[in-house]
Amino acid sequence: MPSFSHFFDTLFSSSDVFIRAMLLTLELTVVSILVGIIIGLLFALLKISNIKILAWISDTYVFLVRGTPLIVQIFILYFGISNLFLLPDFWAASLALAFHNGAYISEILRGTIQSIDKGQMEAGRSLGMSNALALRRIILPQAFRRALPPLGNQFIIGLKDSSLAAFISMNELFNVATTLGSNNFDEMTYLLIVAVYYLILVAFLTIIVNTFEKKLSISDR
Amino acid sequence: MEQKEMIRIRNLNKSYGNLHVLKDIDMKVLDSDVVCLIGPSGSGKSTLLRCLNYLEKKDSGQILIEGTEVEPGTHDINKIREKVGMVFQHFYLFPHMTVLENVIEAPTHVKKIPKAQAIEEAKVLLAKVGLSDKADVYPSKLSGGQKQRVAIARALAMKPDILLFDEPTSALDPELVGEVLATMKELALEGMTMVVVTHEMSFAREVGDWIVFMHNGRVVESGPPKEFFSNPQEERTKEFLQTTVF
Numbered sequence: 001m002p003s004f005s006h007f008f009d010t011l012f013s014s015s016d017v018f019i020r021a022m023l024l025t026l027e028l029t030v031v032s033i034l035v036g037i038i039i040g041l042l043f044a045l046l047k048i049s050n051i052k053i054l055a056w057i058s059d060t061y062v063f064l065v066r067g068t069p070l071i072v073q074i075f076i077l078y079f080g081i082s083n084l085f086l087l088p089d090f091w092a093a094s095l096a097l098a099f100h101n102g103a104y105i106s107e108i109l110r111g112t113i114q115s116i117d118k119g120q121m122e123a124g125r126s127l128g129m130s131n132a133l134a135l136r137r138i139i140l141p142q143a144f145r146r147a148l149p150p151l152g153n154q155f156i157i158g159l160k161d162s163s164l165a166a167f168i169s170m171n172e173l174f175n176v177a178t179t180l181g182s183n184n185f186d187e188m189t190y191l192l193i194v195a196v197y198y199l200i201l202v203a204f205l206t207i208i209v210n211t212f213e214k215k216l217s218i219s220d221r
Numbered sequence: 222m223e224q225k226e227m228i229r230i231r232n233l234n235k236s237y238g239n240l241h242v243l244k245d246i247d248m249k250v251l252d253s254d255v256v257c258l259i260g261p262s263g264s265g266k267s268t269l270l271r272c273l274n275y276l277e278k279k280d281s282g283q284i285l286i287e288g289t290e291v292e293p294g295t296h297d298i299n300k301i302r303e304k305v306g307m308v309f310q311h312f313y314l315f316p317h318m319t320v321l322e323n324v325i326e327a328p329t330h331v332k333k334i335p336k337a338q339a340i341e342e343a344k345v346l347l348a349k350v351g352l353s354d355k356a357d358v359y360p361s362k363l364s365g366g367q368k369q370r371v372a373i374a375r376a377l378a379m380k381p382d383i384l385l386f387d388e389p390t391s392a393l394d395p396e397l398v399g400e401v402l403a404t405m406k407e408l409a410l411e412g413m414t415m416v417v418v419t420h421e422m423s424f425a426r427e428v429g430d431w432i433v434f435m436h437n438g439r440v441v442e443s444g445p446p447k448e449f450f451s452n453p454q455e456e457r458t459k460e461f462l463q464t465t466v467f
Contacts (some may be wrong), residue, residue: 053391123313126274127327127379141317219317219359
């Protein structure tokens with residue numbers, strides 16, 4: 001184990017590199033979460049659409065993503081797609097992560113959409129709203145609110161999963177930590193440092209999700 | 222004066238699988254009338270009401286709304302629903318919106334009237350149901366009776382020609398029933414055309430213009446309340462009225 005003073009010395013001296021890496025991790029996470037929400041919502045709606053073929057497409061997607069390791073998906077996207085057209089590393093990593101998170105997010109959203117009382121939709125329809133309008137104005141706002149705790153959980157998983165982008169040579173946090181560690185023959189110090197950065201990011205994400213939850217629960221009070 | 226026919230039902234049939242819930246229903250609702258649908262649980266009252274708003278699909282027969290036969294294939298059901306409002310047993314207020322937002326939701330997003338105007342109209346409606354002070358409150362803060370009055374205001378905001386009530390007081394604590402019935406009575410006096418599924422016999426007798434008694438998916442007997450309650454013709458009706466406490 002490194003001594004405290006050595007740990008803090010290294011923490012501060014390496015902060016430039018790590019902060020740059022942290023920003024990349026943050027970018028990967030934010031892009032993959034945002035794209036993942038869009039993908040997730042799309043597949044959740046396909047699943048509840050009452051059209052068999054669409055529900056089947058959604059089921060298949062979820063099965064494939066949940067049934068294979070994320071690292072395999074990242075490699076398939078990185079090596080496979082790069083053969084067809086050049087996909088920048090950042091986008092290969094973000095899209096793989098988004099594609100992966102999307103499956104879990106779609107299951108979260110499907111569950112919460114279906115948990116909203118059927119009467120809510122009927123009330124909307126009885127006021128002359130179309131299915132789409134009632135979904136957008138009545139059902140989804142309630143479903144998103146209910147989905148926030150599990151979504152927050154998924155976001156944190158997504159953040160930590162972004163470390164796998166190191167394997168396609170993205171200079172995000174984990175990659176920087178292992179590289180610096182082996183260059184300086186000091187793996188443990190750099191791994192402890194990177195753990196601190198992940199904790200900071202997760203804390204930050206948790207605060208954002210909690211703030212949203214509080215803001216949205218205003219109608220309960 | 223000849224009253225306009227607001228709703229005309231001919232030979233309406235509806236089944237859920239093998240369960241035949243509505244059998245050859247014939248019924249009409251005249252302008253400004255209050256028609257009360259009564260009968261034991263499972264007699265098909267609520268299903269009939271929901272057919273009028275197309276929340277349930279009929280199997281066969283005709284439904285004419287204000288003289289036009291409406292078919293989901295050829296008519297925009299949403300347009301019909303703007304004319305036929307509905308109040309539910311369990312209110313179904315939108316919990317993520319304040320009372321005022323609940324009331325202006327459909328006018329601003331379906332009819333697309335300006336928000337300022339919708340708010341003005343909503344305030345008038347909330348005053349009418351006695352809830353002006355609750356405009357900015359979320360539904361979770363309201364009592365059942367207050368929720369149902371908001372639901373009535375929300376339905377009225379679309380300026381419907383006909384209002385359907387599906388057991389509007391059945392989910393309420395006994396002491397809250399009165400305030401909702403009072404609001405409904407006021408509407409009836411103003412000439413709103415109403416179809417009410419209810420177990421409140423005194424309301425049916427006092428406010429109803431026409432009573433329809435249903436049993437096992439059929440209309441067994443119908444008539445003006447005076448004759449219906451004092452001199453029922455059918456055996457089933459007599460049995461039902463005897464079991465109902467006034």
